[in-house]
Amino acid sequence: MRAAAADKNADALKAQLEAAQASLAEVSERLATAEASLAAVQEAAATMDAAADVEGEPASPLPVKAAPEAVPAVTLALSGAPTLGGTLRITGAATLPAATFQWLRIKKSGEQDPIGGATRPQYAPDPRDMGFVVACAVTPAPGAAAVVVATPGPLGEMDGLSATVAGYADRDSAEFNCVIVQRNGEQQDRREVHQLEVLADRVKLKRAGKTRFKEAYGEGMQVCGARGGGDAAAQGLFLALSPSLVFMLACESAKQRNAAILLIRDRALERGYNVLGPKDKADE
Secondary structure, three states: OHHHHHHHHHHHHHHHHHHHHHHHHHHHHHHHHOOHHHHHHHHHHHOOOOOOOOOOOOOOOOOOOOOOOOOOOOOOEEEOOOEOOOOEEEEOOOOOOOOEEEEEEEOOOOOEEEOOOOOOOEEOOOHHHEOOEEEEEEEOOOOOOOEEEEOOOOEEOOOOHHHHHHHOOOOOEEEEEEEEEEEOOEEOOOOOEEEEEEEOOEEEEEEOOEEEEEEEOOOOOEEEEOOOOOOOHHHEEEEEEEOOEEEEEEEOOHHHHHHHHHHHHHHHHHOOOOOOOOOOOOOO
């Protein structure tokens, strides 16, 4: 019964991410009214038109039978620096309108681990990808064999990220500026700047010093980077305080987004909870 309930909650959270992806484009132009002191946050949400979704089950990275029709000869390549904080892109796929994509984390054993919801030509790596080769299985057309394009080596760490996270280690709390793009799948018309506060035992979202939402670390909490496309995907953060309180946030910078994810995961793990994204599996 508990397993069935957990699967139901995970599916519900996936649906929240899908809803966020569908309407992020609609909110982008409204960010001009946010505080001038956080112009970086405004720009992040303004360009998150395709920055955050987990949609459907991951496509299989394994080759399938060739399609009966001919597939155009296209050279596929991976562009973007293979480091946390950037965006990886598949080049050469624009001429393949029927192509599908599934980003993968390649384990040291060679096992291909599909990243749930990362099914677009672009992917902004999550801190969990550090130290692993990241690849994309591109299926040019229905029935065609998948072509796997990978980074030349394991994903590198973002410059200064470890120092940023370490700087919060001895603090009772850490705050990160952000804008709430969506709440429970609903577009947020007011572009108010909030503070995401990460404490030893809980997470809060505050506005002007007042707590609006809070939740203790637990099995229902989830956090991950945005997994869609878009130029600002590296600044998008998906946060489910509980299955019934789900947010898509636009952070001030890619470094702030990744530091917040790492800090939430570290402090939750200290409490005995492995906080990941929807449908993610804990590392073995």
